[in-house]
Amino acid sequence: MESNRQKKFAGLLQEELAAIFQREGAAYLPNTLVTITKVRVSPDLAVAKVYLSFFNTNNTNLSVATVNSHAGEIRYKLGSRIRHQARVIPTLSFFVDDTNEYVERMDQIFDKIAKERKDNDNQEGED
Template sequence: MESKRQQKFAGLLQEELAAIFQREGASYLPNTLVTITKVRVSPDLAVAKVYLSFLNTNNTSLSVATVNAHASEIRYKLGSRIRHQARVIPTLSFFVDDTNEYVEHMDKIFDKIAKERKDTDEPTDADQ
């Protein structure tokens, strides 16, 4: 369970990182839209796990590796934006947020189950 302090700081980081990726994300990943879906912060506010979602990319693992390669540069830009609001600029780790893919997978499974039920519930000619 995150404290209110962690939640507020995570919200600030999410907002500022979104602005950084909106303005300068094309230099890291051209023709790719990056969305920060969630930020988790350690209790001491020194480490932040940033979960990203990508649009217009074929290889999400390569995209997140590219962003992680630029993590120190992104941290520097974040530090210049929040230097008056935070005492410590956290170390950033980027991860792929695959909840959308999981939801789509579960929807397909539920559709398949519903279709199978519908097929078994329909009366056949022998039943009439």
């Protein structure tokens, strides 16, 4: 379970990384909108897992790999933004946040179940 300190630091990282991607994200991924959906920080605040959502891209795995290849540069820019607020600038690891895909898949399953129930109720009513 995350401590309040971890949550506050994660919120700061999320806000600052969002600003970095908003201003300079086109340099890494042209014509792609990157959203930071969640940041998880280790208890010692030295490692941050950053979950990204991509809009207007065909290959999310390639996009996250591209962002990971620029992790050092992004960390440097983050460091220059939070140097007065943090003692240590965390190592950044970027991951794809597939929550939206999961929600869509679950919605499709529930719609299918609802349709099957409706079809079964109609067939029972005809008997």
